[in-house]
Amino acid sequence: MAKATTTMMKGKSGANETKGGGDPSELIDARIEELGDWRGKMLGRLRTLIKQADPDVVEEWKWRGVPVWSHDGLICTGETYKNVVKMTFAKGAALQDPSRLFNSSLDGNTRRAVDFHEGEKIDEEALKTLVRAAVTLNKSKAQS
DSSP: OOOOOEEEEEOTTSOEEEEEEEOHHHHHHHHHHHHOSHHHHHHHHHHHHHHHHOTTOEEEEETTTEEEEESSSEEEEEEEOSSOEEEEETTGGGSOOTTOOOOBSOSSSSOEEEEEOTTOOOOHHHHHHHHHHHHHHHHHHHHO
């Protein structure tokens, strides 16, 4: 599966946006390094877990610099804010979450998110299970 390609440009807000031809994985690397604090470490660890859960995942860079992971459709995003790293699952409302990882965006009909705060421990196996479930859901929709 080919990786999506993008390029960076300045948007109206002055934030880096992408369109056209750079390497999304390199842009995500740069974001992790640029953060330089617990958020960068958290985003880096989440990225590693996503790749462990689905070695065929495609990394993308969208929406004014948001890391995105896809496989037969969007799996999740990795957004960084001042006090939280948010992992939003595009079809999270349709996923089973027996470990109750979802703790944000619970009222919508489609998305669900997991907010990670400084010092929080990740339930790595539960998170990988959630990523795999999202991939399975995407594959089932792609085949129908």
